[in-house]
Amino acid sequence: MAKAPANAATSALKAALPEGIEVIQVPATATVLVDVNVNDMVIPYTIAADGSVLIKSLVDRREPLPLGVGTHRLGWAFAHAAKGWMHELTLKIGNTTKVLEKKSEANKDQDHSVGVVFLVVV
Amino acid sequence: MTTTPNRLLRIALLVTAGSFASASVNAQIPPISPVTRDAALAAVQSQFAGQLASATTAAAKQAVYRQMFEALIRNESLYPKLTPQQLRQILVNDSSAVTQSIVDVGRNLRESAIAPSTNAPMSNPATTQLVERSASTELLALAADLKQLFSADGSAITLNLNALGLFRGSQTKEVIAGAQYLYFQREQLRRLTGSVTFGAKIPEKEITGITTIPDPDKLLDAFAWDVKFRAYGDRDPRASNWHELFIDRLGTVTELAATVPTHPTVPLSDTGFARTAASEVLGDELRAAANRVSNSLLVSVKFSGQHLTKESGRNKYLAGMMVDKGFADVDFTANATFSAADAPAMDATDPFRTRDWQLAAALTGSILKDALVKGRAAELSTSLSGIIPMDDDGIPVDRKRIVKVNTTLTLPFMDKAKIPLSFTYSNDPNNLKKEKYVTGQIGVSYDFGAIWNAFK
Numbered sequence: 001m002a003k004a005p006a007n008a009a010t011s012a013l014k015a016a017l018p019e020g021i022e023v024i025q026v027p028a029t030a031t032v033l034v035d036v037n038v039n040d041m042v043i044p045y046t047i048a049a050d051g052s053v054l055i056k057s058l059v060d061r062r063e064p065l066p067l068g069v070g071t072h073r074l075g076w077a078f079a080h081a082a083k084g085w086m087h088e089l090t091l092k093i094g095n096t097t098k099v100l101e102k103k104s105e106a107n108k109d110q111d112h113s114v115g116v117v118f119l120v121v122v
Numbered sequence: 123m124t125t126t127p128n129r130l131l132r133i134a135l136l137v138t139a140g141s142f143a144s145a146s147v148n149a150q151i152p153p154i155s156p157v158t159r160d161a162a163l164a165a166v167q168s169q170f171a172g173q174l175a176s177a178t179t180a181a182a183k184q185a186v187y188r189q190m191f192e193a194l195i196r197n198e199s200l201y202p203k204l205t206p207q208q209l210r211q212i213l214v215n216d217s218s219a220v221t222q223s224i225v226d227v228g229r230n231l232r233e234s235a236i237a238p239s240t241n242a243p244m245s246n247p248a249t250t251q252l253v254e255r256s257a258s259t260e261l262l263a264l265a266a267d268l269k270q271l272f273s274a275d276g277s278a279i280t281l282n283l284n285a286l287g288l289f290r291g292s293q294t295k296e297v298i299a300g301a302q303y304l305y306f307q308r309e310q311l312r313r314l315t316g317s318v319t320f321g322a323k324i325p326e327k328e329i330t331g332i333t334t335i336p337d338p339d340k341l342l343d344a345f346a347w348d349v350k351f352r353a354y355g356d357r358d359p360r361a362s363n364w365h366e367l368f369i370d371r372l373g374t375v376t377e378l379a380a381t382v383p384t385h386p387t388v389p390l391s392d393t394g395f396a397r398t399a400a401s402e403v404l405g406d407e408l409r410a411a412a413n414r415v416s417n418s419l420l421v422s423v424k425f426s427g428q429h430l431t432k433e434s435g436r437n438k439y440l441a442g443m444m445v446d447k448g449f450a451d452v453d454f455t456a457n458a459t460f461s462a463a464d465a466p467a468m469d470a471t472d473p474f475r476t477r478d479w480q481l482a483a484a485l486t487g488s489i490l491k492d493a494l495v496k497g498r499a500a501e502l503s504t505s506l507s508g509i510i511p512m513d514d515d516g517i518p519v520d521r522k523r524i525v526k527v528n529t530t531l532t533l534p535f536m537d538k539a540k541i542p543l544s545f546t547y548s549n550d551p552n553n554l555k556k557e558k559y560v561t562g563q564i565g566v567s568y569d570f571g572a573i574w575n576a577f578k
Contacts, residue, residue: 018394040301042359043408044216044373051160051385056377058216058300058369073393077379077400079372079408081359081415082301108497112408114379114401116393 010120013071022100023118030094032065032119034074039086039104045078047089072119076101079112089115159378162197166190167387180395187392187399194378195403201374209365210306217303302369305360313353319346342433348426348440355420355446363418367411379404417448428463435473438463442480452487455505474517482507498534505530525549542567 007025014023026032034047037060047055047063050072055061065074078087078101086104090097100117103109170190177183194200204212305312323341356363379400382388388396422444430436442459459480464473484505491499505528511521530544544567 013390016391021394021397042302042364042368043376044369046373046377046380048377048380048384051381051387053377053381056373057219058213058302059219061219071390073384073390075380075384075397077376077404079376079404081368081372081408081412110405112401112404114383114397114404116383116397118390118393 007120007122009071009122013118013120017118021116021118023120024091024093024098026067026093026119026121028069028121031092032067033062033092034065035062035090035092036060037086037088037090038078040082040084041078041080041087042082043079045087046076048075049073067119067121069121072121073116074100074119075114075116077112077114078103080105081111085111091117159194159200159381162194162200163382163385163387166194166197169193183392184395184398187395188402191378191382191396191399191403194382195375195407200378202370204366204370206362206365209369210362212369213300213303213306213365217300302360302362302365305358306362309362312356312358314349314351316347316349319344322346342436343431344428345431346426346428348424350422350424352420352422355418357415357418357420359415364415367414372407372411375404375407413448413450416453417450420444420446424459436464452485455484455486457482476517476521477512479510479512480507481510495534495536498537500534501530501532501540503530503532504528522550 010023010025017023034054036045036047036055036057038045038058041058044056044058046053049065049067054065055063074091076089080087084105086106088102089100091100092098101113101115103113105111167190170186170193173186173189174183177186322344359368383393383396383400424440424442424444426440426442428438428440438461440459440461442457445454445456447454457480460477461480462475462477465476482505484503486501486503488499489502494500507526507528509524511523513521526546526548528544528546530542533541533543535541545564546567547564
């Protein structure tokens with residue numbers, strides 16, 4: 001899918017936010033799925049949208065993310081205490097797949113992470 | 123991170139223009155219920171509103187957000203405090219919602235905290251280790267004592283068995299479920315382990331404790347077995363002991379770390395501050411939880427037998443107890459064993475039976491974290507062992523008390539290999555013959571075999 005040109009709201013938000021927080025433009029007609037693949041979780045991870053829990057689980061999950069037109073915040077938090085841990089958070093927007101975060105013990109990544117992205121539905 | 127008036131103005135324009143959508147997300151109900159946090163969050167925001175307003179720099183604002191998040195997780199009303207049955211039901215429900223498979227299960231604590239035992243030191247006469255840890259290897263493991271460090275003549279092999287292994291076949295059908303769910307399916311079986319040591323050639327004196335018999339260093343073929351039962355505690359983070367800590371407590375902190383930075387009451391411009399604060403506090407809570415697991419008490423009991431395979435009526439039986447307890451970054455291990463061994467007939471005597479108490483204690487700690495291998499630490503262990511003969515008047519020889527002090531430094535090598543270096547002192551030099559190098563009352567052992575094995 002060709003990348004849509006950023007509209008004014010997306011550009012303004014990008015300029016306003018600190019570095020490290022991504023802004024993703026989402027077509028209003030697109031189906032959005034949150035896909036989580038994990039290994040050896042003993043602490044439930046959480047995926048949240050606009051302050052509400054979308055997924056809280058210890059296993060692989062895939063959930064639709066219903067979004068109205070406007071700006072939304074998608075957040076996540078993972079914490080690991082078991083050997084061999086791994087997590088991968090992917091956002092599927094229509095036919096486009098975007099990996100938001102992929103970390104593992106094998107890559108010697110930090111054992112916990114908290115992230116946020118902005119989703120601008122136009 | 124900077125916050126400029128221009129940036130705030132642009133965000134304000136976005137919000138007032140109606141760009142910010144409703145907070146409602148019509149997702150299906152998650153199997154693990156979220157906490158109710160809005161009121162608690164509002165209270166914290168109200169409490170810190172003044173400080174936040176007066177924070178003029180990014181660093182000051184970041185500090186206030188951290189205090190706010192710490193205050194939020196101190197609110198005990200946020201934690202569900204579920205019963206063990208409810209926590210188990212959560213795991214069952216959650217595992218049924220899985221969309222893909224997961225693979226191996228493992229553990230993550232400091233390397234010395236798991237308290238594993240692979241060479242059955244308490245009952246294996248061929249090992250130079252003085253104490254045995256309470257926990258056991260998982261499933262089926264083979265610890266080949268092919269090096270001089272562990273064997274009088276370099277041939278003993280210990281086969282470690284776990285009762286769980288008998289049921290492994292059925293368990294592999296459930297690999298799509300969560301790690302804790304799989305663990306509690308056979309949790310009680312994990313308490314029972316055993317080992318079989320064969321191929322050991324051990325000196326006569328190792329069995330009887332008598333160094334004055336005609337040929338105390340004569341090597342005899344021996345077969346040893348043991349059964350170990352973990353009576354108290356479990357340092358595996360998947361164990362049900364830790365469901366409350368990991369699912370209830372840390373699960374709630376993790377949820378707050380994900381929801382608060384995205385909450386509509388947190389200004390868009392402060393999202394970065396809230397995220398960083400949540401990450402820092404979550405990391406602190408995770409470290410505290412790992413220390414709690416690492417330092418928990420473990421108690422095991424063990425029964426074992428040693429049998430000379432080419433000499434009839436020559437057996438040794440042992441009963442012992444092992445205790446492990448962590449303090450900060452150090453593990454304390456204590457063993458107490460009582461043994462009875464058949465001794466051969468000596469000049470003008472019939473065969474007789476010796477009885478001993480053996481007491482051992484060790485401190486094991488992880489040092490040089492990340493210094494030699496990233497993500498791994500060296501293990502330093504100091505142990506003290508004493509053998510106290512409990513002979514009656516019928517024993518025709520005078521056996522003395524034996525004391526040993528051992529220090530072992532185990533260096534990490536590559537991802538999994540270990541290189542042990544060991545120094546041992548004994549008041550009886552006859553007890554140092556298992557060491558690689560002996561001078562006076564001090565023995566030195568080392569094993570560089572791991573280096574070559576790592577490259578194979």
